[in-house]
Amino acid sequence: MMRVLLILRWTTNLVQPNLPQAAGVEVFPPVNFTLTVSALAQVLLHWEPNPNQEQENYTIRYDVEILSPVPEEYDTRKTYSIRTTALHNGFSAHVRTLLLHNDLQMRSDWVKEELPPLPGAPETSVTNLSCVTRIAISDAVSLHCTWLPGQGAPEDTKYFLFYRYETYTEECQDYIKDKWNRNIECTFSVTHIDPNKIDKQVVIHINGSSKYAAIKPFQQLFNQNAIDKVNVPRNITVFLEENDLLATWEKPISPFHEECFEYELYLFNLKSGSKQILNISSNDFRLRIDVTSRYSVQIRANHDICSTRGIWSDWSEIIYVGKN
Numbered sequence: 001m002m003r004v005l006l007i008l009r010w011t012t013n014l015v016q017p018n019l020p021q022a023a024g025v026e027v028f029p030p031v032n033f034t035l036t037v038s039a040l041a042q043v044l045l046h047w048e049p050n051p052n053q054e055q056e057n058y059t060i061r062y063d064v065e066i067l068s069p070v071p072e073e074y075d076t077r078k079t080y081s082i083r084t085t086a087l088h089n090g091f092s093a094h095v096r097t098l099l100l101h102n103d104l105q106m107r108s109d110w111v112k113e114e115l116p117p118l119p120g121a122p123e124t125s126v127t128n129l130s131c132v133t134r135i136a137i138s139d140a141v142s143l144h145c146t147w148l149p150g151q152g153a154p155e156d157t158k159y160f161l162f163y164r165y166e167t168y169t170e171e172c173q174d175y176i177k178d179k180w181n182r183n184i185e186c187t188f189s190v191t192h193i194d195p196n197k198i199d200k201q202v203v204i205h206i207n208g209s210s211k212y213a214a215i216k217p218f219q220q221l222f223n224q225n226a227i228d229k230v231n232v233p234r235n236i237t238v239f240l241e242e243n244d245l246l247a248t249w250e251k252p253i254s255p256f257h258e259e260c261f262e263y264e265l266y267l268f269n270l271k272s273g274s275k276q277i278l279n280i281s282s283n284d285f286r287l288r289i290d291v292t293s294r295y296s297v298q299i300r301a302n303h304d305i306c307s308t309r310g311i312w313s314d315w316s317e318i319i320y321v322g323k324n
Contacts, residue, residue, distance in 0.1 A: 027099045027108040028053045030062065030079070035091060035113045038082070040164040041203040041219045043091055043115070045081040050097065050108075059100040063107065067092040067114075084201055086219040088125065090117040120216020123152030126159060126206045129220050132229045132311060133193060133202075137253055141193040145204060146185045149178070154212040161186045164203040165224075168192040193224055196255045198307045200224045228310035230254070230301050233263065233283070238297045238319045245295065245321060247285040252301050252313060258283060260306035266298040266315060294322040 028050035038044040049060065064081055066072040069089055074081075075098060085091065092114035099106040126147040134142045149157060159182060161172040170192070176185035193202060202222045208215030231252035238247045247265065251258045263280040271293035278285070289295065298315040 025054070025099070025106065027097050027106045029097055029108040029111045030095055031111075033095055033111045033113050035093065035115050037087065037115070039167070040162060040169055040205045041086055041221060042082065042084050042164075043087065045083065045093060045095070045113075047079055047095055047111070049079065053097065053099075057101060061098040061100060063096050063098050065094055065110075067094065067112075084203065084221065086221060087115065088118045088217050088219050091115040118217045119214060121152060121213040122216070124150045124157070124208070124210075124213055125216045125218040126150060126208075129204060129206070129218065131202070131204060131222055131227050133191075133224065133227050134229050135195045135231065135254055139195050139255065140190050141195050143188040143191045143193065143202070144185070145172075147206065149182050149184065150216075152213070153182075153208070153215065154210045155180045155182070156212065157182050157208050157210045157215055159183045159206055159208040159215075162205045162207075163188065163191065164205070165191065165193050166200065198225065202227070223308050225303070225307040225310055228303070230303060230310050230313040232313045232316050233299050233301045236297075236299055236316055236319060238321050240289075240291065240321055243288055243291055245285075245287050245289045245297075247297060247299070249283050249299055249316075251283060254303065256303050256306050260303045261301050262304050263299055263301050264312070266300075268296045270294045270296060289322070292323060294320060296320055 030047035031050050033047040036044045036046065045064065053060065061075050061077050063075050066083060068091065070085055092112065094110040094112035096110045097108040127150060129145065129147045131143060131145040136142070143163060145161060149159070162169055170188070172186035172188065174187045175183040178184045202224050203219065204222065205217060205219050207217040231254060233249040233252055236247065236249040238245065251261050263283070265278045265280055265285055267276045267278065269290070297319045300313045300315045302312045303310050
């Protein structure tokens with residue numbers, strides 16, 4: 001009998017939050033819910049509290065659910081929200097009122113809005129979009145992007161690329177073309193991308209024009225650190241000390257500190273033909289070797305600890321050490 005009473009009491013506590021709604025407290029959905037494209041690949045969601053909603057003794061929040069293109073759920077006290085996402089295939093979301101009183105939560109029905117896909121003929125959008133950034137000694141950041149024309153894009157298609165970083169948007173002026181004179185590469189020698197910031201989004205938008213078809217725009221978001229082509233380590237020194245090979249170097253040109261980098265050392269024994277790639281977390285290295293052999297050494301770098309991992313640097317120039 002005691003076990004039955006405990007189960008009943010636990011069940012009663014579990015359904016307690018629904019009692020006020022059953023007692024006549026009504027929760028109304030928000031009104032005037034709108035979606036507005038406020039920048040490239042950026043949507044402003046805005047709504048207003050329902051004027052019929054009872055607010056005394058209650059806290060009002062809002063549940064927001066992004067349905068597409070990338071599902072996401074969150075709640076907020078605000079009556080607006082900004083989301084950055086690719087919009088070429090449309091955007092949809094719904095919102096509802098969340099009424100809170102002590103430990104009780106009551107929810108209204110959802111209110112839904114959507115943005116249609118960007119117009120254009122099928123398979124005319126660019127494909128295989130890839131972008132890379134590089135940091136110069138001056139901390140200036142360049143941006144280089146490549147892509148392939150859509151399979152359904154006519155030969156006279158002209159593509160145009162724009163990038164957006166935070167509030168700044170710029171159109172490309174420096175293109176490389178394919179044999180049909182279509183733009184397939186773009187370079188910005190200097191951008192507004194801040195190399196000191198971590199994991200910010202770079203928005204790429206490519207639209208186009210043709211006499212024979214409406215070209216569908218394409219958008220893609222890149223993490224600024226994930227597309228960073230890391231510079232080669234500097235001032236590499238390799239030498240022998242008795243039976244050991246020693247190597248030292250300095251971190252690449254980058255605003256990141258030394259502890260943010262990882263390295264790979266490529267060691268090739270020219271006598272035996274054996275190869276090794278060694279992972280190193282510091283900027284020095286010691287290894288016992290065969291002193292009767294001659295070796296070639298190369299080093300490359302990446303950042304991983306302080307941000308999203310980037311693109312490995314090129315290998316450094318070959319340094320030879322040991323007997324011929």
